[in-house]
Amino acid sequence: MTTSLPGTLSPGRRAEDLAAVAGAEVDVVVVGGGVTGAGVALDAASRGLSVVLLERTDLAAGTSRWSSKLVHGGLRYLAHGEIGLARESARERAVLMGSTAPHLVRKLPFLVPDEAGRDVTALAAAGGHLGDAVRLSVPGGRGSLPSTRRVGPDDVARLTPGVRPGRGGVVFWDGQLVDDARLVVAIARTAAAYGARILTGAAVTAVDGSDVHAIVDNSEAVTIRARVVVNAAGVWAQRLAPGIRLQPSRGSHLVVRGDRLGSPSAALTVPLPGSRSRYVFALPQADGLVYLGLTDEPVDGPVPDADPVPSDAEVQQLLDTVNQVLTEPLTRADLVGAYAGLRPLVLPASAGAGPGDATADLSRKHLLQWDGPVLTVVGGKLTTYRAMAEETVDAVVARLGRGALRSLTGRLPLMGAAPRAALDRVRAATRLVGRYGTEAPVVEALGPAAVVAGRLETVGELRFAARHEGARTVADLLDRRTRIGLVPADRARAVAVAEQVLAEEL
The missing domain is CATH 3.50.50.60 (FAD/NAD(P)-binding domain)
Structure with a gap:
């Protein structure tokens, strides 16, 4: 039934x-x-x-589905003087974390290491404190996140083990979606x-x-x-x-195994060379992967229906930037996947006749x-x-x-949402509660078997997606309801299971 x-x-x-x-x-x-x-x-x-x-x-x-999976307070907007946009972002982050989707959002520390330069961490500290002030000024912001602070070498080693040891850094906090x-x-x-x-x-x-x-x-x-x-x-x-x-912009990410960076618990934050407002993040995920991003490249011409892909130059830019602070640099051989999305940026009326760069x-x-x-x-x-x-x-x-x-x-709580205390009482695997909230017991009851050996996604998640979440194809199951598809080798191993579930459910 x-x-x-x-x-x-x-x-x-x-x-x-x-x-x-x-x-x-x-x-x-x-x-x-x-x-x-x-x-x-x-x-x-x-x-x-x-x-x-x-x-x-x-x-x-x-x-x-191609974002950095962050619910952020708009520090970059502050760097551009867009205070109103930063306040709106901080307010909406508080709404998601406190009312509408607390099951899908978690607090995430971002570490800017002194290894990137003391001028960089000084700027990060100033920006972080300004972001804290903005957060305190919006409804629900007070108490939603810890405040910006300096940390010592031991904290850097604990939070981001892949960073060259011996120096401290600055930590600020933001929100992270389990999955966009x-x-x-x-x-x-x-x-x-x-x-x-x-x-x-x-x-x-x-x-x-x-x-x-x-x-x-x-x-x-x-x-x-x-x-x-x-x-x-x-x-x-x-x-x-x-x-x-519109002037679409491509934002690209690389996917690496978390153990390659020492299984970090904070987002490593490294400035793009020559920029005071753009950073490359190494974002730890609950499934043990790390997403490395983000680029911002203009895309000209008609927008295709096919998914965009990172360019070779973007891949190299991301690797080169984060490698500035790592003990063991990442190489292309460490990549288990990559993805890109197009931002629909609006051209102002004053931009002239041609696309901007x-x-x-x-x-x-x-x-x-x-x-x-x-x-x-x-x-x-x-x-x-x-x-x-x-x-x-x-x-x-x-x-x-x-x-x-x-x-x-x-x-208005979204489907599966509940106050944090109620979520803590849900009788189901913690990982499922973090993705399905109060509906996690229903998902768990549909089958605990792993879709792919070595990964955490279950057959029950695929069945739930087909029965209740509108999934109708293998791509719906593997690329959107779950994110197995972000690692192409794992996706290939999961196709047969997904096909079987669809045959039984639809």
Whole structure:
């Protein structure tokens, strides 16, 4: 018997939603199933609007799964003088950590070693203390994270064993997501619990007045009449809104085994040579891997549907930067994977006719722009998705003449969320609680066997994804609901198990 869960994205629910939307009229059609689109769907549905979300591939199939998996307070924004954006980031970090998704976010120390230069750590200390002041100024910020402090050589060796020994450093704190794609799935399922119809495999082909035309599963044509269309397609937003000016930027990461760096418990933070505001991070993960990033390279020309890949120059830049402080330098032979994502950065009106070449200096502020019944929301950061969604839906309800409907999402727990004390009492493996929250016992009951020998993901996680999280393909299971796919060799070993689960569940 299949357990019924709130917000389930089961095969049966999908069939019901498909039958219901064909020819229907709804308040809002959201185009795009990344963090922004899912956030808009949740905000709108929780205000009582009728909502359909159409995503051409799968939840978090685009940029939203290629982030650094951080919920950060915006230190880099402070370096650019964007105090308002830094405060918004700090506020939204406190919302995620304290109210909406405490099961998916943990505190993470960031260590800047003196080995990178005392001028570097002095600057990091000043930035960290300024970030602490911003955190203290926002609701929920006080007590959410420890304060910036200097540490000695023993602490450096304990937190980041791979760093050359003998010197101290500076530690500041930020938030880390267990998984960015899991955040998107939790948001989408919460939206579904409020009545939103979440349809993946539904590619929007045109918006003709209030009619939204889509092709479902590459075969079935569907038309939905929408009072408002929200274009949340990210770097692909120009396909529905050609007047939007974007300069995509590629952010790349490398994946290495944590033991290669001594299994660090803090994020090693090393400045990019010549920069006072850009750093390369070695980010430890709960599964024993370390993600090494982040680059910021402009991408010109049409945005392809295929996943981006790091360039050779980016790989070398990341290795060269972090190797400045390591006892044993990393080489390309240490890489077990790599990934890249495209940021949808908005070009300001003053940028002239051509694309810019300094994407690192472009603001991370988002853009809201109407074009007839289509409202495009693009830009911004994963951390601030909720605030972007609230502002977007405020504009929607104003257009619909229903401005009395106020956002609820600032205190609305996502699926699986609970206060930390309640999460600590959940009777399931700690790792599963950190990914599924209060639903972890359901996942655990579906099967404890490992998908791949030597990895922690279970067959129960794959079954749960197919039954309740809208997973319909091997890629959905291995590349998004779990992240086995970040290590290609492990992914190859997991395909047969994923295929078997899909055959049994769908």
